[in-house]
Amino acid sequence: MDPATAIWLENVTYAYEQGSRSVIDGLSLRVRTGEWVTVCGASGSGKSALAGLLSGYLPRSGGGHREGRIEVDGLDPATAAIADLASRIGLVFQDPDAQLVQGLVEDEAAFGPENLCLPPDVIRRRVDEALRDVELLERRRDKVHELSGGGRQRAAIASVLALEPPILVLDEAAANLDAGGRRRLLALLRRLHQAGRTLVTVTGRLDELALAAPRLVVLDAGRVVLDGPVEPLLREHRGRLARLGLLPAETRVSAAAAPAAAALRAARADASPPLLEIRGLSFAYGEGKRAARRRSGALPAGPCALRDVSMRICPGEWHILRGENGSGKTTLSRLILGLLPAPAGAVFWQGRDASRLSVYDLAAEIGYVFQHPEQQFVAAKVLDELLFGPRRALRLRAKEPTPEPLLRQAAELLRQIGLAGRESESPYVLSGGEKRLLSAAAGLMSGKRLIVLDEPTAGTDYAGARLLSRLCREAVAQGKSILMITHEPEFFAGEPTRIWTMEKGRLREY
Incomplete structure (x- = not known):
């Protein structure tokens, strides 16, 4: 292979299963050494499969x-020795938990260099530099699982940087980062590019990070449909990019939507009994059960994850909870779900003190949609995944048929999210965006009264975000309540939502 070429693909086709439809279909692509390319495509376009093939x-x-044919720095990634490949190309996954293998942050960064049998002094230097690049140097002795989602994403990036590969592929690597984290990642990528690294950033939307690359490659149905410098492509093909869901479509808030949203925000707090009420909740980790349950006028001893949080969620309300990584959003959601012990007299579900309710009591009426759907799937087929919750609610046994109204509802939901005709496929072979929509639809169909959606738009394209918005709008119209944790409330502008912001453990209404 020409040394000026870092990546070369020629007529590449790939299917997740022999005989199934191809997610990569006759794709040819060349990336020059030292080039920075953004590969962009809607959910199901094949972009994550491409990243997996390259690595x-x-x-x-x-x-x-x-x-x-695929060559990466002269090697076929399907057959090359792992050590040879790891020294040439690094892949940052969208889901950091699928990539992290160690207990402590610095051990995570050291894992790759240690497996390459590098000298100890080289390993120490690489670990220090990688952790400094992602601003985790001061947290090197922290446990990885105690970091926020954005912190774990940065730890995953550090683990790849420590290998110092000349080619770096980032598959939705900013999906778990807040706005500040995305800006810092962009600055890091610019430094790496200036230093001569070959970069491939894979994304489902053309945001600031994606458009920073000089070259844009657009995929659709596993093929390259546009390829060239960013500015001319944006100027000449903006309408097509919007139709593919890669740019936000021009939206107009209906005449009824804006007043409805304003009316909801102005509604009286006592208009209806709340499903969930939190009164002056403060919480700190590492105190043990007795201290964690202590209820007094003073805050708990030690560093507080939450400080004097109060909130109410009534039937048919849609609330958005936003905040920077580490602000306390995840802690609050875990307390609501009973996954952390709530202090007595602070969290109430339908008027009952949640500290006296079991996780199972709460799970019967509160649903949670994971940020990474693969961690939640329980069925082998798309349709069965959608029907799992409703069938459980009806206590149907495995061989008992699903009632016809539920089947019609499921068929309509699959049509709405673009999965009609794929009922018998495995949820695991769906694209990332399709998995998120299926997981959200399953949660909203589960029959739970309150649904908590954790970062449901992370890594999705704009079309997927619009579909999700419609699902949520219909759910609250039917009386369900939604608590959506997201870095991206702008996707839901004009919807009948209330927005709360977490800042260093404190909650305020926007």
Whole structure:
């Protein structure tokens, strides 16, 4: 391969299963050494499969069938030795938990260099530099699982940077980062590019991070449909990019929507009995059960994750909870769900003190949609995943048929989220955006009274965000309540929402 070429694909086809539809279909692409390219495509376009093929994860670990020729720095990633490949290309996954393997932050960064049998002094230097690049140097001795979602994403980036690969592929690597984290990642990528690294950023939307690359490659149905400098493509193909869901479509808030949203925000707090009420909740980790349950006028001893939080959620309300990584959003959601012990007299579900309710009591009426759907799927088929919650609520046994009204509802939901005709496919072979929509639809169909959605738009394209918005709008119209945790409330502008902001453990209404 020409040394000026870092990545070369020629007529590449890939399917997750032999005989199934191809997610990469006759794709050819060349990336020059030292080039920075954004690969953008809607959910199901094949962009994550492409990233997996470049890194060698597909098909050697993730399975599937590949045809065609791929060379990465002169090696075929499907057959090259792992150590040789790891020294040439690094892949940052969208889901950091799928990539993290160690207990402590610095051990995570050291894992790759140690497996390459590098000298100890080289490992120490690389770990220090990688953690400094992602601003985790001061948290090097922290446990990875105690970091926020954005912190774990930065730890995953550090683990790849410590390998110092000349080629770096980032698959939705900013999906878990707040606005500040995305700005810092953008600055890091610019430094790496200036230093001569070859960068491929993979994304489902053309935001500031995606548009920073000089070259844009657009995928649709597993093929390259646009390829060239960013500015001319944006100028000449803006309408097409919007139709693909890669740019926000021009939206107009209906005449009824804005007054409805304003009316909801102005509604009296005592208009209806709340489903969930939190009164002056403060919480600190690491105190033990007795201290964590202490209820007094003073804050708990030690560093507080939450400080004097009060909130109410009534039937048919849609609330958005935003805040920077580490602000306390996840802690609050875990207390609501009973996954952390709530202090007595602070959290109430339908008027009952949640500290006296079991996790199972709360789970019967509060649903939670994970940020990473793969961690939540329980069925082998798309349709069965959607029907799992409603069937459980009806206590149907495995061989008992699903009632016809539920089947019609499921069919309509699958049509709305673009999965009609794919009822028998595995949820795991869906694209990232499709998985998120299926998981959200399953949560909203579960029959729970309150649904907590954790970062449901992370890494999705604009079309997927619009579909999710419609699902939520219909759910609250039917009387369900929604608490959505997101860094991206702008996707839901004009919807009948209330917005809360977490700042260093304190809650305020926007």
